[in-house]
Amino acid sequence: MTSIQSILQGDQRALARMLTEIENDTPTGRQGLDALYLHAGKAHTIGITGPSGCGKSTLLNALVRQMRAIHAGGQIAVIAVDPTSPFTGGALLGDRVRMRDLALDEGVFVRSMATRGALGGLARSTQAVCMALDAVGYDPILIETVGAGQDEVEIARLAHTTLVVEAPGLGDEVQAFKAGILEIADVLVVNKSDQPGAEQLKQALDAMLEMGYALQMNEAQPKPNSPVWVPPVLSTIALDGKGVLELIGVIDEHKMWLKQSGEWERRERVRLMAWIENIFREAVWQRWQGEQSAYDMEQAIEQVMKRKLSPYQAVERLLKK
Amino acid sequence: MTSIQSILQGDQRALARMLTEIENDTPTGRQGLDALYLHAGKAHTIGITGPSGCGKSTLLNALVRQMRAIHAGGQIAVIAVDPTSPFTGGALLGDRVRMRDLALDEGVFVRSMATRGALGGLARSTQAVCMALDAVGYDPILIETVGAGQDEVEIARLAHTTLVVEAPGLGDEVQAFKAGILEIADVLVVNKSDQPGAEQLKQALDAMLEMGYALQMNEAQPKPNSPVWVPPVLSTIALDGKGVLELIGVIDEHKMWLKQSGEWERRERVRLMAWIENIFREAVWQRWQGEQSAYDMEQAIEQVMKRKLSPYQAVERLLKK
Numbered sequence: 152m153t154s155i156q157s158i159l160q161g162d163q164r165a166l167a168r169m170l171t172e173i174e175n176d177t178p179t180g181r182q183g184l185d186a187l188y189l190h191a192g193k194a195h196t197i198g199i200t201g202p203s204g205c206g207k208s209t210l211l212n213a214l215v216r217q218m219r220a221i222h223a224g225g226q227i228a229v230i231a232v233d234p235t236s237p238f239t240g241g242a243l244l245g246d247r248v249r250m251r252d253l254a255l256d257e258g259v260f261v262r263s264m265a266t267r268g269a270l271g272g273l274a275r276s277t278q279a280v281c282m283a284l285d286a287v288g289y290d291p292i293l294i295e296t297v298g299a300g301q302d303e304v305e306i307a308r309l310a311h312t313t314l315v316v317e318a319p320g321l322g323d324e325v326q327a328f329k330a331g332i333l334e335i336a337d338v339l340v341v342n343k344s345d346q347p348g349a350e351q352l353k354q355a356l357d358a359m360l361e362m363g364y365a366l367q368m369n370e371a372q373p374k375p376n377s378p379v380w381v382p383p384v385l386s387t388i389a390l391d392g393k394g395v396l397e398l399i400g401v402i403d404e405h406k407m408w409l410k411q412s413g414e415w416e417r418r419e420r421v422r423l424m425a426w427i428e429n430i431f432r433e434a435v436w437q438r439w440q441g442e443q444s445a446y447d448m449e450q451a452i453e454q455v456m457k458r459k460l461s462p463y464q465a466v467e468r469l470l471k472k
Numbered sequence: 473m474t475s476i477q478s479i480l481q482g483d484q485r486a487l488a489r490m491l492t493e494i495e496n497d498t499p500t501g502r503q504g505l506d507a508l509y510l511h512a513g514k515a516h517t518i519g520i521t522g523p524s525g526c527g528k529s530t531l532l533n534a535l536v537r538q539m540r541a542i543h544a545g546g547q548i549a550v551i552a553v554d555p556t557s558p559f560t561g562g563a564l565l566g567d568r569v570r571m572r573d574l575a576l577d578e579g580v581f582v583r584s585m586a587t588r589g590a591l592g593g594l595a596r597s598t599q600a601v602c603m604a605l606d607a608v609g610y611d612p613i614l615i616e617t618v619g620a621g622q623d624e625v626e627i628a629r630l631a632h633t634t635l636v637v638e639a640p641g642l643g644d645e646v647q648a649f650k651a652g653i654l655e656i657a658d659v660l661v662v663n664k665s666d667q668p669g670a671e672q673l674k675q676a677l678d679a680m681l682e683m684g685y686a687l688q689m690n691e692a693q694p695k696p697n698s699p700v701w702v703p704p705v706l707s708t709i710a711l712d713g714k715g716v717l718e719l720i721g722v723i724d725e726h727k728m729w730l731k732q733s734g735e736w737e738r739r740e741r742v743r744l745m746a747w748i749e750n751i752f753r754e755a756v757w758q759r760w761q762g763e764q765s766a767y768d769m770e771q772a773i774e775q776v777m778k779r780k781l782s783p784y785q786a787v788e789r790l791l792k793k
Contacts, residue, residue: 455748
C-alpha cells in the first residue's frame with residue numbers, strides 16, 4: 152500500500168509525515184499534494200482570528216468539543232497558525248498546551264504551523280496543509296491565527312467562514328475595528344461577554360456593521376439569487392461554553408448560505424486562483440533565476456552599490472538581456 | 473527648477489509629495505527614485521522594534537529630541553511603519569499624535585507609512601522612502617515598526633542598527649525572546665527600567681546573549697579585522713529621558729564598528745540585493761502575466777476547480793506553453 156493510500160484510509164502518522172513534507176515543499180510533498188488534491192474540495196473551512204487576549208483559543212476548544220458532541224462520527228481538524236514572531240513566540244505556549252487536550256480525542260487532528268520563511272510562504276503552506284486534511288475527510292477544518300498582522304488576516308480570509316473574535320477591555324475596541332474587519336468577518340463574536348463593557352462593544356459592532364451594510368447596499372444592488380449576508384454579532388463566554396451552540400448554528404447557517412448563493416464556489420475559485428498565482432510567481436522567478444548569468448547579476452549589484460544605477464534601472468537592464 | 477532640485481534643496485512639501493508618488497509606485501515616483509538614488513548612501517538608518525506596550529514611541533521621541541540637542545544642525549527623519557492591521561489600527565493613534573509634536577521641529581521630518589497592499593509591498597516602499605530621505609540629507613533616519621509580525625521584523629532588519637526594546641511586566645519576557653531576537657538586535661533596551669522586574673529582565677537578556685555569543689564563537693572564529701559585535705543591554709526610562717544619552721552613545725559606537733569592520737558595506741549590499749530581487753521578481757511576474765493568454769489561464773483554473781489537475785500540475789502546464 153502506498154503512503155497516499157494509507158493516508159486516505161486514516162493513518163494519522165503517515166498523514167503527519169506527509170504534512171511535514173508538504174510544509175517543507177519537498178519533491179515527496181509535491182507528489183503527495185498532487186495525489187491528495189484530487190480527493191479534496193469537500194470540507195468546510197472556518198477561520199478564527201482576533202486580537203490576543205480575546206480568548207480565541209479557548210473559544211476554538213469549546214467549538215471543537217461541542218461540534219464533536221453534535222456530529223459524533225465527524226472528524227475535525229485544527230490548524231493553529233503561529234507566524235513565530237520573536238515577540239509573540241512565548242505567549243502562545245499556553246495555547247498550544249491547551250490544544251494538546253484536543254489532540255487526545257482521536258476524532259480531532261491538530262496541526263501547528265509555523266514558518267519564518269519567505270513572504271507568502273505561510274499562506275501557501277497553510278493552504279496546502281488544509282487541502283491535504285480536506286482530502287483525508289476532515290470536516291470542518293478550523294484555522295486559528297494569532298491575528299496580529301496582515302499575513303494572518305490573509306490566512307483567515309482563505310477560509311469559507313471567518314469568525315472575528317473580540318472581547319471587552321482590550322483597549323479602544325471601536326477604533327480597532329475601523330479598518331478591514333467588515334471585509335473579512337462573516338461572523339463577529341464578543342467573547343467574555345460577562346465582563347464589563349461587553350454590551351457597549353456589541354452595540355458598537357452592531358452599529359458599525361449596519362453602517363457598512365447600508366454603504367454596501369448603496370454601492371451595488373444585491374442580485375436576487377445571492378442575498379447579502381449580514382455578519383451577525385454573537386456573544387459567548389467560551390470558558391463555560393455559553394453561546395457556543397448558537398455560534399455553531401450560525402456557522403452552519405453561513406455554510407448553507409454559501410452553498411445556496413453560489414458564494415461557496417466563488418470563494419473556492421478566488422482561493423485557488425490566489426494559490427495558483429502564488430505557485431506560478433515562485434516558479435517563474437526560479438526559472439528566471441536559473442537563466443540569469445551570475446556575472447550579470449553581480450555587475451548590476453556593483454553598479455547599484457556605486458550609485459551609477461538605481462535599483463529600478465539595474466533591473467530594467469537585466470530584463471533586457 | 474525641477475521638483476527633484478527643489479527636493480534636494482530642502483523643500484519639504486515637494487519631498488512629501490514625491491514620497492507619496494514613490495509609495496504609490498507611480499511613473500513620477502519611479503523617476504524621482506531613479507534621480508534621488510544617485511544622491512543617497514550616506515545616512516545611518518536605525519530600526520526600532522519591540523512588543524506593544526514597551527514604550528517604543530516614547531523612547532523614539534526622547535532619542536530624537538536628544539539627538540537634535542547634540543547635533544544642532546543635523547536633520548533627522550522618522551519613518552513610522554504601521555502595517556494597518558485591523559486589530560492594532562486603533563492602538564497606534566496615540567503614538568501618532570505624540571509623533572506630531574516631533575513634526576513641529578523643523579529639523580525633524582516625520583513620515584507615517586501604511587499599506588494594506590501585496591506581500592513585500594511595505595518592505596519595498598519603506599526602503600524606497602528611506603532612500604529618498606537619505607538623498608535629501610536626513611541623517612540619521614529612524615524607522616519605527618509596531619513589531620508584531622514577521623514583516624515588521626524584516627523592515628527593522630533593513631536598518632544599519634537595530635534596537636530591540638523590551639519592558640518588564642509584558643508577560644513571559646524570557647520566553648518571548650527565545651527566537652530570532654539575537655539575530656536582529658544590535659542593541660537591546662530594557663525600557664521602563666524603574667518598574668518591578670526590570671533587573672531580572674536585564675539579567676535574563678544578558679545571560680541569553682552570553683549563551684548566544686558563546687555559540688557564535690564556537691561556530692566561526694571571528695576575523696581579526698571584524699571583531700564580533702556583542703549586543704549590549706541598556707536600561708532606559710524614556711518618559712523622563714534617563715539612559716537615553718548613553719543609548720545614543722552606544723548607537724554611535726555601533727555605527728563606528730559598522731564602518732571599521734566592513735559590516736556597513738556588507739549590510740548595504742545585502743539590503744540592495746534584497747531590494748533588487750524584490751523589484752526583479754515583480755517585474756518578471758508582470759512581464760509573464762502580460763505574455764500569458766487569458767484563455768490558457770482560465771482553462772487552467774477550470775481544470776483545477778474540477779479537480780482534474782492539482783495547482784502545481786496546472787502551473788507546470790502553463791509554464792510549458
